Amino acid sequence: MGTISELAEKTNAIVIPCDVTDNDQVLAMVDQAMEHFGGKFDFMLHSIGMSLNVRKGKTYTELNYDWTHKTYDISALSFHKMLQACYQKDALNDWGSVLGLTYIASQRVFPDYSEMAESKAILESIARSFGYHYGKHRKVRVNTISQSPTVTTAGSGVKGFDDFINYAEKMSPLGNADANACADYCISMFSDLTKMVTMQNLFHDGGFSFTGVSNEVLR
Secondary structure, eight states: OTHHHHHHHHHTOOOOOOOTTSHHHHHHHHHHHHHHHTSOEEEEEEOOOOOHHHHTTOOGGGOOHHHHHHHHIIIIIHHHHHHHHHHHHTOEEEEEEEEEEEOGGGTSOOGGGTTHHHHHHHHHHHHHHHHHHHHHHHOOEEEEEEEOOOOOTTGGGSTTHHHHHHHHHHHSTTOOOOHHHHHHHHHHHHSGGGTTOOSOEEEESTTGGGOSOOHHHHO
């Protein structure tokens, strides 16, 4: 499992392989997590995304629909599967916290982001809908974090990604939020300090989402 196994060894964590397109594997993952922790756990992060069309060079106007369905399954429906598995198995402690990572392309047009834009829109909708049900059921809060463009394996497959990172850096008053800053924000959302925040899409992008234009871009 490469660097994931190395990270797990450093943090004394376990790695549970799971194909999220197979619901039986998702259910088994939750069972194994509960076995490892000796019962319920407090939080969960969904950080899965992949566009088959982007990876295979298909533009938005020539999508392969079989690949598109697979993209939705991997990148969005997997969030519902994880939440539903935890809900049905009563895996999360009361006042627990669940996060999904998203991107502003769910709300605005980024031409080369392709069907991942719809995937992120679905993901955010799932957070709102399941956030209501899980909040009523166990006071579990569910939110999404709309992160700055961040270097990842999936993101690197998007055409012009490096140029866009530079553009976002110039547009954002605080600059792009990097992966470490995103991790810090996730920790704050997992803590009891944010226990009354739920069903929200929270921008973590250095101010990019509310900036119309910047002097650096105009120059």
